[in-house]
Amino acid sequence: MDCSNAETLLDAYVDGELDALRNLDIEEHLHGCARCAQSYSDRQAIRGGLKTASLYFKAPADLEKRIQRSVRQAAKAEAPAGWFSGSWLKIAAPLATAALVVLMLAPYFAGPSSDQILTQEVVASHIRSLMVNHLADVPSTDEHTVKPWFNGKLDFSPPVSDLAKQGFPLVGGRLDYLNNRPVAALVYQRDKHVINVFIWPSDNSAQTGGPIKTHQGYHMIRWTGSGMNFWVVSDLEQSQLAKFADLLKSSLAPMAS
Amino acid sequence: MGGKEKLERFEQAVLPHLNAAYNLARWLTRNEHDAQDMVQEASLRAFKFFDGFHGLDARAWLLTTVRNTCYTWLAQNRRSQLTTPFDEEIHGVEEDALNPSALALKSGDMEMLKKSLEELPDEFREVIVLRDLEELSYKQIAEVINAPLGTVMSRLARARGRLKQILCSHLKEKP
Numbered sequence A: 001m002d003c004s005n006a007e008t009l010l011d012a013y014v015d016g017e018l019d020a021l022r023n024l025d026i027e028e029h030l031h032g033c034a035r036c037a038q039s040y041s042d043r044q045a046i047r048g049g050l051k052t053a054s055l056y057f058k059a060p061a062d063l064e065k066r067i068q069r070s071v072r073q074a075a076k077a078e079a080p081a082g083w084f085s086g087s088w089l090k091i092a093a094p095l096a097t098a099a100l101v102v103l104m105l106a107p108y109f110a111g112p113s114s115d116q117i118l119t120q121e122v123v124a125s126h127i128r129s130l131m132v133n134h135l136a137d138v139p140s141t142d143e144h145t146v147k148p149w150f151n152g153k154l155d156f157s158p159p160v161s162d163l164a165k166q167g168f169p170l171v172g173g174r175l176d177y178l179n180n181r182p183v184a185a186l187v188y189q190r191d192k193h194v195i196n197v198f199i200w201p202s203d204n205s206a207q208t209g210g211p212i213k214t215h216q217g218y219h220m221i222r223w224t225g226s227g228m229n230f231w232v233v234s235d236l237e238q239s240q241l242a243k244f245a246d247l248l249k250s251s252l253a254p255m256a257s
Numbered sequence B: 001m002g003g004k005e006k007l008e009r010f011e012q013a014v015l016p017h018l019n020a021a022y023n024l025a026r027w028l029t030r031n032e033h034d035a036q037d038m039v040q041e042a043s044l045r046a047f048k049f050f051d052g053f054h055g056l057d058a059r060a061w062l063l064t065t066v067r068n069t070c071y072t073w074l075a076q077n078r079r080s081q082l083t084t085p086f087d088e089e090i091h092g093v094e095e096d097a098l099n100p101s102a103l104a105l106k107s108g109d110m111e112m113l114k115k116s117l118e119e120l121p122d123e124f125r126e127v128i129v130l131r132d133l134e135e136l137s138y139k140q141i142a143e144v145i146n147a148p149l150g151t152v153m154s155r156l157a158r159a160r161g162r163l164k165q166i167l168c169s170h171l172k173e174k175p
Helices: A003-014 A020-032 A034-050 A063-078 A086-091 A093-109 A113-131 A143-149 A238-256 B003-029 B032-048 B058-077 B079-083 B107-119 B122-133 B138-145 B149-173
Strands: A170-178 A181-190 A193-201 A213-215 A218-225 A228-234
Touching (some): A003 A020, A020 A034, A034 B122, A034 B149, A063 A113, A063 B003, A063 B032, A113 A170, A113 A193, A113 A213, A113 A218, A143 A170, A181 A238, A193 A238, A218 A238, B003 B032, B003 B058, B003 B122, B032 B058, B058 B122, B058 B138, B107 B122, B107 B149, B122 B138, B138 B149
Antiparallel strands (some): A181 A193, A193 A228, A213 A218
């Protein structure tokens, strides 16, 4: 074995990832080559240093609680059958208050209770997408990039159209989870405002729609058309959002025919 | 899978690996606060797609999600840092100029080692963190970074080589 071969395999040797034969080869080489032997001991020194506990960042004590809370909240949204315990509610009193607000808004949607849950999920997803800045899995202003990105990730192909010319540029797409299923989330922007559009197939082929609604400062417009459910959510001013929804509807209409 | 059963299974599989998740996120974001956000976001994503997890290795699976979450975030927040090329001019040190004994790291040099690791490009830093800190096998690392075994091997070799260069240049600066 020559030096360049040894150099290539040295790390795998240090890591114990080589087969027995190559192990022997490299040991033989290290025996006779001072330069590679020095490389080897350098690597061991660095590895030894890295292994000391001071470089390993342990999770802060309250992180587990924080994760548990948020995951349980997500679980609750997925399975609203009421299995969660009273103690959970105590921890999440503010969330319960938020849920109450949603319930108070529910009559406006005049739908079944699953609609109330969905409203809550849509707002939560929108907020979450802004909170941790995970807006887009595929950041792109090109509808021909965003649309194919969903291939294989969803069991449907969401309609995607860029509205940049009309002042609402597409900024990307994201995989999200609503109504107990993966959905497409399209992200648009108007000045500094972010608009999330959630899309998934509808059982209902009829064209339906609801009035614009507001929840915690976020406006929502939803409709069903072309065999898809659409939920638009943003903190954008109401009339602007209505304009956006109209533009989106008319841009998608030709696709349906 | 019922909601409660799913939640229990998820917590059993994932919560034991929060240290691993946080450590990787902390090294990729280089920031305590962002690392916590990343782990939370990754956990929520992992939970959403938990039905699709049939593997045995929950740690590697969680780390994959943490890594993807971090990279999405880095691309959006630190575009400039992602594209900063490794500066051979600054870090270049002639092999012959190395004082071998300088690498015999003393406890006082830990800060320097930490600093050097932070200066490595993300793709090199992550394999060192996964191997030397997290002690994953090459096969597990291949799964986490979604690359062939051969790539893991060569990237680790290059990563350690560069780490050594950076470390030596710092040791030389030291009076």
